Amino acid sequence: MNRSVSLALWAGTLTGVGLCGAATLAYALDVEAASHLARLGVIALFVTPPLRLAVAAGGFFAVGERRFGAASSVVLLALLAAAVHAALR
């Protein structure tokens, strides 16, 4: 489970930081796509914690540790509700 959680964190973070890096260059060069890249980068970072929670919850349920899986799931649902609320604004 540790490896899966770590990979999920790296995948989300590097995607987000990579897109933010591209956005920074685009802003510096005055390229029109800069704001889209920045938004995508921030969204990738926003997705990382729920992704990590989902992987951890799945891992806990897979090894039979239901209480910890349930705790992760509750936090995940709270984050998803807040994210949906933010996206709809």
Added chain:
Amino acid sequence: MTALLLAAVGLGAGTLGALMGIGGGIIVVPILTAGFGLPFRHAVAVSLVVIIASSSSAAASYVDRKLSDMRVGVVLELATVAGAMLGSAVAGLAPVGLLKALFAAVAVYSALVMWRRRPAGPQAPEGAPYTVRRWGTGLGASAVAGAISGLIGVGGGFIKVPVMTLAMELPFKVAVATSNFMIGVTAAASAYVYYARGDLEVAVAAPVVVGVFAGARLGATLLGRIPAARLQAAFSALLVLLGGRMVWDVLRGLP
């Protein structure tokens, strides 16, 4: 040009944060408000995005090395996320002067902790067994840490790590790694609320994220080569100055 300047500011904040063992938020927020004229809540929103990036990459390393106690982390996250959502919602209603005063208090507290920091004593060997105690205290402190994180855009490790070591009796390294494991989720819960309120400027957040991310790596590399202990006094003074600047802003009625 501004984007590169923001990235450079992030680079400096990330490097200093890694050298001093603190998150970038405590540096980023005052620089964005004082140096770039960003409203306080907008600076806090940027700081929260930066915290997601920096804590997620640190947590990835800690989890991979099995240093984080994920069981403790997922339970305490119930409290930090609730606190963070409440804190960030209150931040939208509270007077900015009050938020800045709270930020100044946290900056001065962090400076004092850094000033008095002593080399760590003998540590339990890595992987040694331990029993987690006082869950109630841990949950209460985590809720407070989450609320402060949501109010002023800092990670909250300055509350969680001492409580996890002193009250819950986790080994220090495990406490640091577990705190990092939780911080990204806590910051995300707050960041969504700021985003929904329209407080997040992605054009500012993106360059600062890149700078802090690179700076954290640079700081980790420099850590063994620079006498960081000598920098602590200077950095403590800088934190007091940044806190003082916040108080000055409050007195002048700046947003």
